[in-house]
Amino acid sequence: MREITEEHLADIAVGAAILGAGGGGDPRLGELLARAAIRSHGPVRVITVDELGTDDLVVPVSMIGAPTVANEKLPNLEALPAMLRLARRAVEGEGPRAGGVLHTMPIEVGGIAALLPIAMAAELGLALVDADAMGRAFPELQMTVPTLYGIDASPVVLADEHGNAVVVEAVSNAACERLARTVCVEMGSSALIALYAMDAAQTREATVTGSLAHAEALGRAVRLARERHEDPVLAVEQHLDARRLISGKLVDVARRTEGGFSRLEARVAGLGRDAGAELTLSSQNEHLVARRDGEVAATTPDLIMVLDAQTGTAVTTESMRYGMRVVVVASACDPRFRTEAGLALVGPRAFGYDLDYRPVELLHPATRADELSCSS
Amino acid sequence: MREITEEHLADIAVGAAILGAGGGGDPRLGELLARAAIRSHGPVRVITVDELGTDDLVVPVSMIGAPTVANEKLPNLEALPAMLRLARRAVEGEGPRAGGVLHTMPIEVGGIAALLPIAMAAELGLALVDADAMGRAFPELQMTVPTLYGIDASPVVLADEHGNAVVVEAVSNAACERLARTVCVEMGSSALIALYAMDAAQTREATVTGSLAHAEALGRAVRLARERHEDPVLAVEQHLDARRLISGKLVDVARRTEGGFSRLEARVAGLGRDAGAELTLSSQNEHLVARRDGEVAATTPDLIMVLDAQTGTAVTTESMRYGMRVVVVASACDPRFRTEAGLALVGPRAFGYDLDYRPVELLHPATRADELSCSS
Secondary structure, three states: OOEEOHHHHHHHHHHHHHHOOOOOOOHHHHHHHHHHHHHHHOOEEEEOHHHOOOOOEEOOEEEEEOHHHHOOOOOOHHHHHHHHHHHHHHHHOOOOOOOOOEEEOEOOOOOHHHHHHHHHHHHHOOEEEOEEOOOOOOOOOOOOHHHHOOOOOOOEEEEOOOOOEEEEEOOOHHHHHHHHHHHHHHOOOEEEEEOOOEEHHHHHHOOEEOHHHHHHHHHHHHHHHHHOOOOHHHHHHHHHOOEEEEEEEEEEEEEEEEOOEEEEEEEEEEOHHHOOOEEEEEEEOEEEEEEEOOEEEEEOOOEEEEEEOOOOOEOOHHHOOOOOEEEEEEEOOOHHHHOHHHHHHHOHHHHOOOOOOOOHHHHOOOOEHHHOOOOO | OOEEOHHHHHHHHHHHHHHOOOOOOOHHHHHHHHHHHHHHHOOEEEEOHHHOOOOOEEOOEEEEEOHHHHOOOOOOHHHHHHHHHHHHHHHHOOOOOOOOOEEEOEOOOOOHHHHHHHHHHHHHOOEEEOEEOOOOOOOOOOOOHHHHOOOOOOOEEEEOOOOOEEEEEOOOHHHHHHHHHHHHHHOOOEEEEEOOOEEHHHHHHOOEEOHHHHHHHHHHHHHHHHHOOOOHHHHHHHHHOOEEEEEEEEEEEEEEEEOOEEEEEEEEEEOHHHOOOEEEEEEEOEEEEEEEOOEEEEEOOOEEEEEEOOOOOEOOHHHOOOOOEEEEEEEOOOHHHHOHHHHHHHOHHHHOOOOOOOOHHHHOOOOEHHHOOOOO
């Protein structure tokens, strides 16, 4: 992928929404933003991490806040240039990173957050690096691969739709999260954010590369399956080597927005060959723990994804409604999140669940998607 | 006053505590900080606003938060250089102000806030401008004379004792307050703050000049009255041309710390010639409204000051206790706060009191301090 045009956006949006693992907000919103920006400013040039110049600077951008709010309160792209100016000024004040070309990048490949950097790149004429910091979405800003490499999220720049901006320079990425989340809530629980400015070497080493291409390929697989009247859910499972946790109906959804997060507990009652089984989902923007009939079926940092049973598209945490027919699947996260440090950062206990992490492919050795090809 | 040495600090602290109008925190804490800094780094050079060079930059520093907390959680002066570096970088990024000499200044002449800039000036080898932005203390950061001149509080830099820093660049000083207050609460309800960076012309026009000299002279008047076995409360009244509202005993103090403020409702039962009378005080860090027997006796923006009846020193909002013998006095604020714009910013209605402001000298034409010279 050398360029993102309007034609790529629908596939990227579908794929990124799935990889968002419940989080990231309504991907159509991000798609609209990106489409408007590309229509005004032309296609976005995409570069790989290997194409970065030594002195280049990559400033990822994203949104922070509760998707329930982001869906109501559109990001104001007019805040982008000021935000980027602040971010760059803050970063250049650090010294050695100055002088190179500025690029942007997604922090997470989920939902709006994957599409917003495309809009930003178009709007500001920047190239977009095909990588992200998670290979999925996570609810807190320190929950990234760069954190595992000791890379500072600071300076973190937040901007709201009124033109207010806040720069956080904290002593740890966890302290950044705490302060930025507070600011985000005061900004109305949804804000634009720039963070994890990285040089070329850091970007090469400490990101999940090829994320946008990955999202686009996933979205394309779903679209092609539908065009061919094949099962789009199966297409997702095959593309991600995902395990099916249940196929059924959403029967209970308890949701609240608090502290800048969308929190949710949901129950899926099995249908078809899953009749009689029940899956419970615990989520904080993203789905964190899935239990089937009381037994842990998948946990963070593996990706737990709720798909519309008919279309194969993502059902985000905030769009879950009673009665929806869904298939819940899970797939492996970036291997760096499976290390001791990775699990301390994004494993079940990092979210307050007293559970040991077990890789999804060990929890479900016998239920590979390709062996369970019935659609619900 | 050309220089502040250790010898000046006690008088400045006593005077600034009185001018704090209940706010500003324990002045002895500020005094100790300033004393330690001067002991380590030598006296602080004080300049008047007329001595500023055209290209000079004045970055005032202060504390933000609830004094109840500041008294427990000492400010970490080690955070000062990083905070000032951030403040200066943020300001210089704006362009035209760069190149001059950097000075500091108090934002408010009340309590710790008057002393902290002395410590900072000593610590960093800066000159201190003899001026402040209020001529008293106020609870919110937009409540300044510079605001009345359209001067931006942004960039506002906050720093906590762990080394975390946050820069707020907001579209209005009220938005700065909202965001900075939120950050302050997350930082533990007390933080160092740098704000209202001004050039020489702005500092000359939009500040209350001579504040430190004023505080020192007031403190000296109290000290000399005590040394001469005269009435120190009367000395304050005469020095400030203040009106006595009541002399009596604190009989009811309801205090709570919330949203980064210390809030208080207190009652003073009159003694001596005020026997039978009652004064109620409503405070938010500072004293905002005093009612005597139900009638408004003084309101913000005039200074309402609670003095220890024996020593003439300030009784701060958070140190008020049942049974204390106090004299409550009031004096005129800076005339710019008495304009329509000034009252919209800091008048009773700005704090939610549905009261018209009347200047304290009109409310009490017949009770001039010098005609009421009895001590309680």
